[in-house]
Amino acid sequence: MPVPLAPYPTPPAPALAPSYNTPPANGSTSGQSQLVCSGCRNLLMYPVGATSVCCAVCNAVTAVPPPGTEMAQLVCGGCHTLLMYIRGATSVQCSCCHTVNLALEGLHAY
Numbered sequence: 001m002p003v004p005l006a007p008y009p010t011p012p013a014p015a016l017a018p019s020y021n022t023p024p025a026n027g028s029t030s031g032q033s034q035l036v037c038s039g040c041r042n043l044l045m046y047p048v049g050a051t052s053v054c055c056a057v058c059n060a061v062t063a064v065p066p067p068g069t070e071m072a073q074l075v076c077g078g079c080h081t082l083l084m085y086i087r088g089a090t091s092v093q094c095s096c097c098h099t100v101n102l103a104l105e106g107l108h109a110y
Helices: none
Strands: 003-005 032-036 043-047 052-055 061-063 071-075 082-086 091-093 100-102
Touching (some): 032 082, 043 052
Antiparallel strands (some): 032 043, 052 061, 091 100
C-alpha cells in the first residue's frame, strides 16, 4: 500500500557552507529515504522499507527502487530539471520535456 507523504522541501543553503557532504546513494537519512515524485518532481521522504510512495501534492504513486540500488543525478539538457536515475544507465529520458539525455558516467572511453 502506498505511503501518502507530503513533499519534503529542500532546506536553504547556509551563507557560508565550508563543505558539502553528499548523501548516501539511496538518499537514506536515519530511517528515512528520499526520492523524486514521478508526477510533480517534488522531493519525497518515506520510511525505509516502503515499496511505493503516494505524493500528497499530485497523488502520483512512485515505486521505490530496491535496497542497495545506486542512484545518480544529471541536469536535463532540454529543461534543466534535475533527473535521478539508476547508476549505469547510458541514457535518461526527462519526464518533463521528454529530452533523451546521455548519462556520461555510463559510457566507457577507451
